[in-house]
Amino acid sequence: MLIRYMVKELRNSPRFALLFVLNMSLGLLGFIALDALKRNFDERLNASAESRLAEKSLIETKERLEMTLEASSTGIWGIDVAKKRFFMDDFSYSLLGVKPWEFDGTKEAFLKLVCEEDQELISQSIRDAIYLGKEIDIEFKVCEEKDDFKYVAVRGHMVRLQEHTQHLAGILIDITEKKKMQLLAKEFLLNQHRLLLDTEFRTQEKERKKISEALHDGICQYLYGIRLNIQAIEKPASFDVPFDKINLLLDQAEKETRALSYELNPSVLTDFGFVAGVRELVQRFSAPPLFTIQAEINNKADELPEAIQLPVFRIIQELINNSIKHAEATVLNIILRTDNGEVNLSVRDDGKGFDKDQVMRKGSGLRGIRNRVFMLNGKMEIHSATTLGTYIRINFNINNAISAVEAG
Incomplete structure (x- = not known):
């Protein structure tokens, strides 16, 4: 009945027909708008869900990264180049031993956290x-x-975050x-090396002592016996000159044998002390004006433990030999001081100089000195130049x- 009535009115009344069309149009538009709102809501709902999932994933990734960094003893640091500000995690x-509120983010504050000898290295690396x-x-x-x-350990490099924004970023690793x-x-390896050197030096000293004793107690005695027998020979006056030459040769042989015996085994160290031993060594080799040795030895050197007296004596002995044999020097200055638990030995000559690297590769004298210094856990500086x-x-x-x- 309602439909028939509406059809009749549409035919008989234009005004009713117009209102009907308008209502239908508005209803369609409302439906379309409602549908659009529904789709927009669904899209936002889906976007919100995706955003929450992305945020959750980001948080989980951040947590895994933090766990990985912590497990590997690694931290993050960076510098805002424009603002000149440091930041750290x-x-x-914790690694640098500072609280976040104690650190003001400046380069100076960062460098204060580092040992002084490494501060310049870090500054230069950042620059x-x-x-x-x-x-x-x-x-x-x-x-x-x-x-x-x-x-x-610190690693890092420049990173451009935006067009005009640069950061220096990297990691800190606890090593x-x-x-x-x-x-x-x-x-351990150094101690093993010292042990080998100590064994070598001890063996050398034992052999030197044996040879020294053989020279002193054997050959020197034979030479002395030859001299006595020659003096006991009844000889005519015409033989005086040849026998004088023989005596001179015997004197020279005895002198060189005793000198060699002394070099091999300086008993003066145990008999009269370290200082007397070095002074006698200087006196033996000094021959002015061709070669003059000037020595300044602190008397406290006699208080040096016996375990290091002989190595230091051998070092001085070898330095003198090198100056005589290779440097062609005329003056050699030796200064030995023992103060505040430290031993300082300096030797300077006016010789022709040498190439340090080449001599260290080929020369046994300086290598032997270097090994003895190493045995004493010391340091050696060499400065040499031609003329x-x-x-x-x-x-x-x-x-x-x-x-x-x-x-050792």
């Missing part, structure tokens, strides 16, 4: 990375109490345990030297 703060685009790949030490250190193991392994002579400085700590010798 929590692990890096090279920023201005030259170089990679940072260095190691440094973080000083702690009681002369203990943390060892840190303390690895470094300590490396140092222990290195120390300028040679300057050699040797330094070691007495306690460290004793420990090294005893370890």
Whole structure:
């Protein structure tokens, strides 16, 4: 009935027909708008869900990254180049031994966390990375109490985040345990080397002592016996000149034999002390004006432990021999001081100088000196140039030297 009525009205009343069409149009538009709103809502709902999933995934990735960094003893650091500000993560703060609120983000504050001897290395590396685009790949030490250190490896390079924004970013790795193991392994190898050298030097000294005793007690005695027998011979006056020459040759043979015996086994060290032994050595080799040795020896050197007296004596002996045989020097200055538990030996001549690298490869004298210095856990500096002579400085700590010798 309702439909028939509506059809009749549409036929008889234009106004009703117009209202009907308008209502139908508005209903269709409303339906379309409602459908559009529904689709928009669904899209936003889906986008929100995807966003939540992406955010969750990002959080999980961040957590895994943090766990990985922590497990590998690795932290993150960076520098905002424009603002000149440092930033670090929590692990890096802990590694460098500073609280986040104690660090003001400046380069100066960062360098204060590093041992002084490594600060210039870090500054230069940062400058090279920023201005030259170089990679940072260095190691440094973080000083702690009681002369203990943390060892840190730092890696980094420049990163452009936006068109005008540059950062220097990288990682800090705690390599303390690895470094300590490396140092222990290195120390073990050094001690093994010292042991070999100590065995070699001890064997040399034993053989030298045997040869010295054979020269002194054997050959010298034979030469003395020959002299007595020659003097007992009844000879005519015409034989005086030849026999005088024989006596001179015997004198020379005895003198050289005793000198060789002394060089092989300087008994004066045990008989009269270290200082007297060095002074006698100087007196034996000094022959002014052709070759003059000027020596300044601290009397406290007599207090040096016996275990290091002979090595130091051998070093001085070899330095004198080198100056005579190779340097063609006319003056040799020797200064030996023992102060504050340290031994400082310096030797300077006016000879022709030499190429240090070449001599170290081919010459046995300087290598022997270097090995003895190594045995004493000391340091040796060599400065030599043609026409300028040679300057050699040797330094070691007495306690460290004793420990090294005893370890050997």
